[in-house]
């Protein structure tokens with residue numbers, strides 16, 4: 133380990149922190165120790181419809197195969213923690229990371245600055261990655277000393293819990309490597325496994341995305357399985373329950389990035405106001421935020437489910453209006469939402485009128501179920 137190399141490593145760490153990253157780890161590109169489990173996880177179908185995760189799994193598990201020219205992976209963190217806004221009457225819940233601006237844009241902008249610094253100062257090559265790339269971020273984060281992968285499958289750090297983004301820069305510059313984070317501090321705790329409303333952990337350290345509210349409300353484009361809908365509660369975009377209960381998150385540090393602070397819009401929203409959103413108004417409101425990823429129809433599907441779970445009679449007119457939404461997906465979930473309430477006259481008429489003109493068999497089925505719920509055995 134040459135002192136020149138140590139100096140360069142430290143200069144890059146300092147530069148990264150100056151840019152706004154909070155913790156920096158350096159590691160080689162060889163596969164992290166948990167990588168062999170990726171194949172089993174994919175084979176079990178736990179990735180759901182996130183097909184990008186199953187593309188070239190060997191390269192995801194071993195970044196050396198994807199970047200044979202690279203010598204170092206720089207792993208970086210950025211807190212997004214903010215006090216959860218109160219979810220009062222008529223409001224839904226959003227994962228904390230989604231309350232501000234799109235982190236891809238912010239992290240890529242800052243990674244670019246670091247990348248340019250390395251390219252220009254040392255004439256070396258760099259390639260950046262944030263979330264959607266082919267890198268197994270959390271295991272590499274562990275390998276670079278940034279924390280341990282907890283039973284909830286997130287990367288945790290003793291000094292800040294798990295409310296942080298991860299980003300990586302792969303470079304041809306040889307640098308000193310940090311020691312992997314060896315100790316797992318989960319111990320006998322199992323709070324995250326117990327709190328999960330949908331039982332998305334078939335075992336500790338394994339997440340079945342198909343049952344996870346984050347996946348269902350963000351990545352998944354289809355009809356949410358009927359059995360899971362009541363368990364989603366008022367989560368409209370993502371879910372933080374398995375982080376909220378984690379004892380290590382009492383050390384979470386408020387984000388210093390103004391971009392990740394909650395927008396006024398989401399802190400004060402009323403769910404019913406989302407229901408009539410058009411493609412244009414959805415774009416105008418959410419184009420620059422993580423919520424854009426759910427697409428307009430997926431987002432309104434989630435709103436309908438949350439309204440159905442709200443036990444708030446004020447939700448009924450909004451759900452009735454959802455029955456004539458141009459999206460079949462929204463109509464299905466609006467009908468289901470109405471079926472969660474004792475039907476008043478407006479709701480009954482709305483369902484009956486829609487049934488007269490509805491052409492899609494899946495929507496008809498939900499309308500009939502809402503009007504004539506099967507009696508309990």
Ligand code: SF4
Pocket residue numbers: 327328329330331332333339343344345346370371372373374375
């Ligand atoms: S995010 Fe929510 S639904 Fe997903 S595993 Fe955690 S607690 Fe369960």
Ligand code: SF4
Pocket residue numbers: 282283284285288317318319321322323324325374377378379380
């Ligand atoms: S809640 Fe407990 S078991 Fe789950 S990640 Fe946190 S410390 Fe580990």
